[in-house]
Amino acid sequence: MVEVRRCEVLVVGGGPGGYVAGIRSAQLGLDTVIVEGSRYGGTCLIRGCIPSKAIIHAADRFESLSQHANEGGHMGISVNEAPSLNMKDLVGWKDKIVDRLNKGVESLLKTAGAEVIHGWATFTGAKTCRVEMDGDQVDIEANNVILATGSSHIDLPFMPCDEELILSSTGALDLQELPETAAIVGGGYIGLELGCALAKLGTKVTVIEGTGDVLAMMDKEIRRPLEIWLKKHGVEIYRNALARGTEQIGSGKGGKIRLKYEMNGENHSIDVDKILVTVGRKANLSGWGLEETGVRLGPDGRFIRTDRKCRTNIPGVYAIGDVAGEPMLAHKASAEGEMVAEIISGLDREFDNVAIPAIVFTEPEIVSVGLNPDSARKRGEDIITGKFPLAANGRALTLEAEKTAGFIRVTARKSDHVILGIQAVGSHVAELHGEFVLALEMGAVLEDIEGTIHAHPTMTEAFHESVLKTLGHAIHSA
Amino acid sequence: MARKAFKLPDIGEGVVEGEVVTWHVEVGASVSEDDSIVDIMTDKSTVTIPSPYSGVIVALHGEIGDMVAVGAVLVEFDSEGEADDSPLAPEEPDVEEALDVVETSDPPARAPEAASAITSPPVAKVSTAPSGPVLASPAVRRRARESGVDLSALKGTGPGGRVQQSDLDAYLATGGSSPSAPKQVSRNGTTEIKVVGLRRKIAEQMVRSKSSIPHFSYFEEIDITELESLRQLLNSSRGEEQPKLTYLPFIMMALSKAFVRHEKCNAIYDEEGEVVIQHEAVNLGIATQTDKGLFVPVVKHVESMDVWQAASEMQRVTGSARDGSATMEDLTGSTFTITSLGREGGLGATPIINHPEVGILGIHKARDMPVARGGAVEIRRIMNVSSSWDHRVVDGADGAALIQDLKRMIEHPALIFM
Numbered sequence: 001m002v003e004v005r006r007c008e009v010l011v012v013g014g015g016p017g018g019y020v021a022g023i024r025s026a027q028l029g030l031d032t033v034i035v036e037g038s039r040y041g042g043t044c045l046i047r048g049c050i051p052s053k054a055i056i057h058a059a060d061r062f063e064s065l066s067q068h069a070n071e072g073g074h075m076g077i078s079v080n081e082a083p084s085l086n087m088k089d090l091v092g093w094k095d096k097i098v099d100r101l102n103k104g105v106e107s108l109l110k111t112a113g114a115e116v117i118h119g120w121a122t123f124t125g126a127k128t129c130r131v132e133m134d135g136d137q138v139d140i141e142a143n144n145v146i147l148a149t150g151s152s153h154i155d156l157p158f159m160p161c162d163e164e165l166i167l168s169s170t171g172a173l174d175l176q177e178l179p180e181t182a183a184i185v186g187g188g189y190i191g192l193e194l195g196c197a198l199a200k201l202g203t204k205v206t207v208i209e210g211t212g213d214v215l216a217m218m219d220k221e222i223r224r225p226l227e228i229w230l231k232k233h234g235v236e237i238y239r240n241a242l243a244r245g246t247e248q249i250g251s252g253k254g255g256k257i258r259l260k261y262e263m264n265g266e267n268h269s270i271d272v273d274k275i276l277v278t279v280g281r282k283a284n285l286s287g288w289g290l291e292e293t294g295v296r297l298g299p300d301g302r303f304i305r306t307d308r309k310c311r312t313n314i315p316g317v318y319a320i321g322d323v324a325g326e327p328m329l330a331h332k333a334s335a336e337g338e339m340v341a342e343i344i345s346g347l348d349r350e351f352d353n354v355a356i357p358a359i360v361f362t363e364p365e366i367v368s369v370g371l372n373p374d375s376a377r378k379r380g381e382d383i384i385t386g387k388f389p390l391a392a393n394g395r396a397l398t399l400e401a402e403k404t405a406g407f408i409r410v411t412a413r414k415s416d417h418v419i420l421g422i423q424a425v426g427s428h429v430a431e432l433h434g435e436f437v438l439a440l441e442m443g444a445v446l447e448d449i450e451g452t453i454h455a456h457p458t459m460t461e462a463f464h465e466s467v468l469k470t471l472g473h474a475i476h477s478a
Numbered sequence: 479m480a481r482k483a484f485k486l487p488d489i490g491e492g493v494v495e496g497e498v499v500t501w502h503v504e505v506g507a508s509v510s511e512d513d514s515i516v517d518i519m520t521d522k523s524t525v526t527i528p529s530p531y532s533g534v535i536v537a538l539h540g541e542i543g544d545m546v547a548v549g550a551v552l553v554e555f556d557s558e559g560e561a562d563d564s565p566l567a568p569e570e571p572d573v574e575e576a577l578d579v580v581e582t583s584d585p586p587a588r589a590p591e592a593a594s595a596i597t598s599p600p601v602a603k604v605s606t607a608p609s610g611p612v613l614a615s616p617a618v619r620r621r622a623r624e625s626g627v628d629l630s631a632l633k634g635t636g637p638g639g640r641v642q643q644s645d646l647d648a649y650l651a652t653g654g655s656s657p658s659a660p661k662q663v664s665r666n667g668t669t670e671i672k673v674v675g676l677r678r679k680i681a682e683q684m685v686r687s688k689s690s691i692p693h694f695s696y697f698e699e700i701d702i703t704e705l706e707s708l709r710q711l712l713n714s715s716r717g718e719e720q721p722k723l724t725y726l727p728f729i730m731m732a733l734s735k736a737f738v739r740h741e742k743c744n745a746i747y748d749e750e751g752e753v754v755i756q757h758e759a760v761n762l763g764i765a766t767q768t769d770k771g772l773f774v775p776v777v778k779h780v781e782s783m784d785v786w787q788a789a790s791e792m793q794r795v796t797g798s799a800r801d802g803s804a805t806m807e808d809l810t811g812s813t814f815t816i817t818s819l820g821r822e823g824g825l826g827a828t829p830i831i832n833h834p835e836v837g838i839l840g841i842h843k844a845r846d847m848p849v850a851r852g853g854a855v856e857i858r859r860i861m862n863v864s865s866s867w868d869h870r871v872v873d874g875a876d877g878a879a880l881i882q883d884l885k886r887m888i889e890h891p892a893l894i895f896m
Contacts, residue, residue, distance in 0.1 A: 443613035443614055
């Protein structure tokens with residue numbers, strides 16, 4: 001006899017959507033069970049956002065040290081020897097951060113009162129599943145189910161990842177040795193974030209992008225500083241180039257891999273130590289009994305179909321995060337998780353956010369919140385915009401944050417000055433974004449920001465100035 | 479992005495076309511799957527059709543008021559996802575898809591709040607607009623949702639029209655109306671309301687009646703003191719299953735008796751055939767105001783009923799007209815129509831004949847009046863009636879004779895039952 005566990009809320013998946021839903025649901029006093037097949041924290045904490053940011057930070061540090069080791073040093077500081085990199089130790093340091101967060105998530109769930117299960121859930125009906133746990137089994141019957149199964153890396157069928165020579169982002173975050181050369185297939189944000197970090201550590205990086213633009217999610221103006229940085233740092237970018245296959249060259253240590261690609265109708269190839277495939281992510285829709293639940297997919301079959309309350313077609317079954325649709329971002333998943341737990345507890349909630357911020361941790365960093373000038377015009381808005389360069393911000397100069405030619409750009413409606421969107425590019429701009437989103441959610445007009453004192457000397461002054469610029473009277477810029 | 483076309487799905491019940499009543503979207507708008515796109519009115523009901531795709535609307539087919547055939551292209555999208563084989567021959571979403579019927583493999587014990595059955599489609603449901611157009615902070619939005627307030631109904635006093643906590647306070651304090659505007663200001667606003675749907679049908683019917691029928695109207699005052707005593711007596715001794723009697727069932731009974739002597743008045747004038755068809759059956763249309771507009775459900779064969787049956791049947795058909803469950807059978811086949819505004823009945827009116835009938839009777843408010851009787855002033859219960867007649871087939875004397883006959887019966891209610 002398999003034990004049957006009945007509960008009010010079953011959360012499937014312990015990523016940033018699921019674990020937040022689990023904690024909130026338990027906080028609200030609902031009998032909550034959460035099941036995770038791998039490690040609590042999900043892609044984000046374990047093999048995505050957090051580990052990549054750790055490596056990006058380390059790469060930054062390495063690059064500065066190298067600068068200080070150059071002849072004559074930098075800003076009066078010299079180090080005698082070029083820094084050396086022990087990739088294994090770097091990854092070990094990163095793993096410690098990941099472990100800490102992973103344990104933190106589990107303990108938060110338990111403290112809140114959720115039952116935390118390590119195992120693989122396979123659904124047998126809309127709200128029933130069997131969980132396999134190390135030879136043990138339990139059947140769960142829930143009144144409400146929150147599907148938070150997340151997403152996975154997309155493989156190219158003709159060059160599947162072996163995590164040895166052909167890596168997904170997961171493998172790239174566990175490198176035991178720094179590759180001298182690497183090719184990145186897919187110039188989206190994941191590929192470029194890792195590409196920037198590798199380039200800072202000293203890898204010769206080549207990006208193979210299938211379309212005409214890298215980082216096409218951002219507009220031309222805002223990604224321009226990134227393109228310049230990549231060029232300056234010897235990152236080669238091939239646009240409209242399609243990967244066609246690989247060939248192993250030599251074996252064992254020193255073995256290389258040849259990436260064949262097609263560009264302008266011609267066949268090319270490049271020999272590198274590692275290939276990183278970052279062509280996108282797909283919702284995890286199989287392997288857990290979705291077909292038994294009766295839950296319907298959206299018209300293109302890529303995601304579970306949900307409404308603004310994250311309800312699926314089956315009453316009492318909700319889907320959140322990557323499995324429920326774009327944008328596949330951890331903070332969207334968390335917001336949905338919190339909301340669904342509250343809906344189940346009887347509160348009236350709906351996903352009515354004005355903006356979901358998007359941040360790319362390349363060098364320079366890029367932030368986008370709300371509409372950009374093009375999308376605003378497309379929506380029929382009569383707009384005014386203002387752009388303020390970080391080079392005119394004192395704090396940015398002291399941080400050398402102006403070196404990447406960044407700026408903040410504001411788009412507002414001409415008639416009533418309601419702020420429609422804010423984008424920023426530059427070193428350290430990611431941390432500025434909170435104020436941008438707040439402005440949009442609060443329905444701020446330019447004059448609200450204008451009338452808010454921003455402390456000197458900080459980079460947030462650049463946001464204030466970009467708003468003044470939009471109003472036509474910036475102080476530190478003509 | 480791919481161009482996709484969405485056709486008017488088969489809404490069921492043999493409906494072959496529907497009238498566009500409201501567009502919830504416009505060209506250039508981006509919609510998410512399941513957002514309401516259009517309200518379609520058929521003979522039977524109004525259905526809100528949700529978007530089957532997420533994407534940007536590139537074309538809408540059909541002006542408000544246009545009839546659209548099932549299967550005709552309604553909306554074209556630039557949609558995310560794969561393209562259809564040919565832009566204008568899209569997959570046909572099944573009815574469920576289009577009308578968002580929620581399937582459930584669960585026992586229906588837990589009422590699914592999302593479920594909407596196809597048999598009772600929501601009537602012109604106003605889509606909950608995405609927060610886009612309403613400027614308000616997250617805290618205000620949440621409080622509004624929890625208070626059941628649609629923020630788009632408020633006028634924000636903040637910069638850019640932002641709705642502030644104080645606006646919501648004021649709105650809630652006045653029980654859900656916008657803070658009162660300063661009085662005695664001149665106003666120049668206009669509101670255009672397209673005449674569509676039931677309103678248009680009513681308009682057409684009225685124009686046809688008034689422009690083809692030469693109406694004359696005739697009024698009378700009826701003393702219903704005795705009828706009132708009888709009514710109260712019957713009501714005080716009625717059985718549990720018997721409805722409470724109003725004046726109307728008695729008047730219906732009296733009419734059905736009177737028509738035997740005035741057969742000219744219970745007739746249909748077939749203008750094309752140039753023939754008047756007098757009916758033995760007394761099928762009385764009862765003009766009924768509903769949320770959607772004027773309906774005329776029909777009580778059939780009043781001549782075969784007693785006063786209780788007439789009262790029950792009248793309650794049934796007017797009730798079903800009000801709650802939208804009236805069948806075609808309930809709404810057609812009248813030979814004469816009665817219109818009564820109940821408490822708002824007033825003193826008199828000039829009712830418009832329900833074409834192609836030849837007469838209509840209006841019932842007005844009953845009230846106690848001082849009346850000269852036998853040389854003294856007495857308080858009597860008085861009710862006015864108005865009537866309009868098609869002078870092509872009913873002469874003044876004919877209409878007057880019927881009303882006088884009716885008056886005699888109502889004033890001496892025993893005659894109704896003789």
